[in-house]
Amino acid sequence: MPPPPGKRAPDPAETEASLLARAQAGDVSAFEHLSGAYADRLFMLLRRLLGDRSEAEDVAQEVMLRAWQGIARFQGQSSYFTWLYRIAVNEASRALEKKARQPAAASIGAYELQLPASPAHDPSWQAENSELRRALGHALAQLPPTLRTAIVLRDVEGLSTQQAAEIAGVSQAAFKSRLHQARLRVRAAIGDQTLVTTGG
């Protein structure tokens, strides 16, 4: 999309700080360039938290709108990525809570949750793996939003505890507690025998 009259196109080498300053001054193009760097990753996070693609698309638009509306107040106390991810987690939680109040609560689609292929491509391993994948998808979908967010940020996204806690908006101790609770629930739902025989 070409920049509107009076707005210059972002230089590919332009720094995040410079783009942020321009976005805070009202430059939509700079905001898109700044946030666009994280758009794919943010959308994947929303897919993992929400499951449903069309809902993730809707929430992603809302996240960007919220970020645009709040960018003038962004003080740089965290990284821009952390700030944007925090908005995404809040919006996803809001959407999940809204869905939970509806009679037929949808869950994360297990079809989206895939484990890496076995190097050996052993058919029996694939079958067991597929079973574990379904069980994991179901167990994650049953978690309350705060616990699901903890396990997705830390274990699936691979963020550090410090960064994940900051995004979740809680202390590191509280985040660890949520993560351990989430793991205990998923472990209980799947069963040790299944995990040991197919997940190792």
Next chain:
Amino acid sequence: MGMPGRVDDHQWSQQHLSHYVEGELRPRARRRLDRHARECVDCGRGIRAMRALVHAVQGLDGIAGVRAPATIFDRVRLAGAGGSPSSQNT
């Protein structure tokens, strides 16, 4: 974390398997769980299960490589036409 030798070792160990796998237990607590797990089949399997769980969840990459939709900035563009972000309500 509880102190070694106090309360029920098995119940305590089961509650701390995730901390153990994460490497978050203090040395004394880690030794307590190690000692118990050597004698307890359930807790030994629990450690392996928790490690397998973390490994499996880390491998949930089925949607890796998904691209954000082209419409992701549509609402921003609509709002942006109305003025600078600082002049808008959140």
